[in-house]
Amino acid sequence: MIAVKLHDIGEGMTEGEILKYYVKPGDYVKADQPLLEVQTDKMVAELPAPTEGTVKEIIIKEGTTVEVGTTLLYIEAKKKEIQNKQVVSVANEKIKTEIKEMVPFEQKQIFYTPHRRVLATPYTRKIARDNNINIEEVPASDPSGRVTEEDVYRYIEQKRNSTKTIPQKTKSLSNEETIQQTSLIEEIALNPIRKKISKKMTKSIFTIPHVTSFDEINMTKLMNMRKELKDSGYSISVAAFLIKALVIALKDFPVFNAELDDKNEKLHVKKYYNIGIAVDTTEGLLVPVIHNADKKSIQFIHDEIKRLNEQARNGKLKIDDMKDSTFTVSNVGPLGSTGATPIINYPETALIAFHKTKKMPIVSKNDEIIVAQMMNVSLSFDHRVADGATAVNFINRFKELVEEPNILLLELI
Structure with missing residues (x-):
């Protein structure tokens, strides 16, 4: 059998x-x-x-x-x-x-095994130590008694909730009122994608000391170039230009295209540039990947963004489409966002978000008030591997390439 x-x-x-x-x-x-x-x-x-x-x-x-x-x-x-x-x-x-x-997996009972040598990985023990938690007090969800990182996070959250002051009710609800309120609560089970997002985001925010740097970029010249190309029969998305500029900036600041080996205290700088594209779907956030973006043309990147977006929203992404990202981009501008503090796609060291591009009055180099198309960007980075000055210089390099598209073209030659 x-x-x-x-x-x-x-x-x-x-x-x-x-x-x-x-x-x-x-x-x-x-x-x-x-x-x-x-x-x-x-x-x-x-x-x-x-x-x-x-x-x-x-x-x-x-x-x-x-x-x-x-x-x-x-x-x-x-x-x-x-x-x-x-x-x-x-x-x-x-x-x-x-x-x-x-x-079912979601209904596992908690197994308490007091006064014992706890089974746990070094990484799980580190999470407990960093949060001043005695790992022997953490209940294990695994029948074997092994304590996982999710168990530690759950225990931390429970301790936080237990310390909150519960306000006294001025008037108790009747049984009828309680039943009426209960009937207005809808329980929605998390789908597998949403559960994975929850676990990964929790791991990222608890592991990485996040810092976010904000800036604004003048998109006027790039938008004019894109319009000229469109009039000539070449329809290229703004995101394709931005990703190409991003790859060039990453080569100049490789610390943001890396992965930190915290256990061995080493930084693995990657010489390949696989750019993850955050895609909003009905099932949750997916991050398909443009592999070897440094070797691809702007036209190819545009076509690949379109393909990956369609595959993600139709639930047809392949395993290879989701593997080995080195840096992630969140293009939330089309949704109307003007700013955010994005969470890094662990174990990467940075993530950049492109926000809404809108016309605004600015002061030109000649001290004249002109109308320009401005876009906000927010870069979240791992403060263990980079400082604020490095992040600002990285954004400045990216900004230079976007604001002066001719320089971007020269870098491609």
Whole structure:
């Protein structure tokens, strides 16, 4: 009997939601035939049959979220297939029994194991130390007793909430009023993407000391150049120009295209430039990646932005589209944003946000009042690896390339 388990089909995947099965018990399947559809934190994927045979039993129901490694169903392989695979009978029966009795991942009970040597990774212990938490007091959500970083964050939040002063009610609610208020509360379960965003943002903000630098950029010349190109039949998005300028600035300030190895106290500066593009979708924020942007033309970058946006919003991004970003861009200007303090896409060292471009009166170099198209930018960076002066100089370099597009073109030659 072959156990089909949920395996890691993406970077760092820990769990997935079973959306639907394509088979039922008794169906005969061929090797690599799709068996079911799984929603991960980044995409919808199909799990294929590992062998040819008959579906004997489906263990996990549709709509259930389970961890990687969980057995989903069993296939009775053809005899010649069985001879080539290790058959584990007693262990499989034990696993099968445990799975039938387990509760959904979200409903795990907390396991307390006082007065013991806590099982935890060095990184988890560091989080506890940095927040003055005794890790032995942290309840573990894993039956093995291992304390995870999520357990520590949850414990920190609980301590914060417990110290808040609860105001006294001047008038208690009647049972009828309480029922009426309860009926006005809607509970919405977080989808896998939103849960992943929550965990990653929490890790980023608790790990990285964020600092945000703000500036404004005169977009007038770039907008005029774009208009001339459009009149000539070349429709290029502003974002494509900005990303190209950004890559040039990153080469001059490589600390922002790096990853900090906190454990070994080393900074890994990357000589490739993979720019993540934050995309707002109905399921949550996704960050597809333009790989090797330094080697791509502005036209190619424009086409790639368009493709990745469409794939993200249609739920058709591939695993390779989401991998190995070195720096992330959030283009929130089209939504009307004028400023923000964005959270860094961990483990990167910086993230830049482009805000709304609008016409404003400014004072020219000749002390004349003129109308210009101005855009605000906000750069969040890791203060462990860079100081404010470095961030300002980086923005100034980027600003120079955008405000004087002729200089940008010269850098491309």
